[in-house]
Amino acid sequence: MDIETSPVVAHAWQLFKQNIAINQIIEHPRTMCFAAKFMDQKKVHFYSEFEHGADAMFRAAHALLDEADIVMHYNGDRFDLPRLNTEFILAGHAPPAPYKSIDLLKVVRKNFAFTSNKLAYVSERLGLAGKVKHEGHELWIKCLAGDPKAWAKMRRYNVQDVRLLEEIYEKVRPWINNHPHYGLYTGGGEDCCPNCGGLELIRQGYAHTGMGRFQRYKCRGCGTWSRSSRRDSGVGTIQTK
Template identity: 45%
Template structure:
């Protein structure tokens, strides 16, 4: 058995270019669209590796960028993201559809922003705030929409803008992965034990488990286990006592 492949990713998109008569116009007709939004670049990293992949329109070309991330996603068992279930993954799927790529192999999405909303209450659910609060770091500062415009409009400072965008995108992936490691014992929906076999922590795969209390359900009583590596809780598969047998 082998360890699961865990991929952390983050995309950066270009906004649509449209004609509008007002800054307050809420509905913009299809005929007013000059160019639709698209993925400009993205970064991805395998858990446990130091290297971060950076893919972009200007380096690999649009199709080359999409084929490269498609291949990475095709190899992943888990995909880690911040707001990825609503943003990054649907965006990528839409781009795959446009260029004629089939769906990558099935994976499990672990969206850390959903974990943040469900398990914690911080001042903000932004990636930058969590990174700062946990003492991990912070996002790369930039000039805002001007950075995107420099790249989209191929401005005089486009080379500098691309370098800043790369640092920004790569840093987001590094922060997301580090937050994933900190949140591990709180995350639901991940099971490392399925890949590695034996009695292990579902969240990190460690065999260092201690017996501590019991898990009581309507069906039975189970030995509760705590991981001394990451702090997550699990239980033994076999019940000590069941409601059906009475023993």
């Protein structure tokens, strides 16, 4: 999922090196729209304050989070999810059902050294379709003024970012170390690839830890390394490396 927010509107006396005091704020930032999609479904949900109104938008976001086992995003741990939670508490909602979180920005930062970690840059370097081009801040101004054409573009932009997230996820999936175990959600049990649920695991080498020696596997489908939780003799399940 991915949200788009409005800027803070505030009185400022200068352009550079400004400290804006709280009493200079004219309009607080707010979530203008969001797009979200389930991995196994084609449909991208899109809700906006323009089209649906704030109440219906946040009820929809809350319901989708309720339904999700794992929520994936780009910088959502710091931005999108706390922002949505803020909207929820302001609208009088209790928390949505607990979910696991996969922040693809954290995955990219941890594993790679791209010159920029921005979604646009990383997706382009990975050879993915890229973001919808737009005029930048002007688009936000037009949307805030209620321009339907601008909102149509915002929708395309937001929806495309969510599709892009899924494509980036497919690329980086075998690099995710603490992926919630797929088998637990698919009902496929724990003897599958933790990151994609694949059942074709190739035995390749052993992991040695303070606890002993463990069979190591590589997923034929996605390339994730995992290992058995049972020592060379014993009973257990397959874990991320």
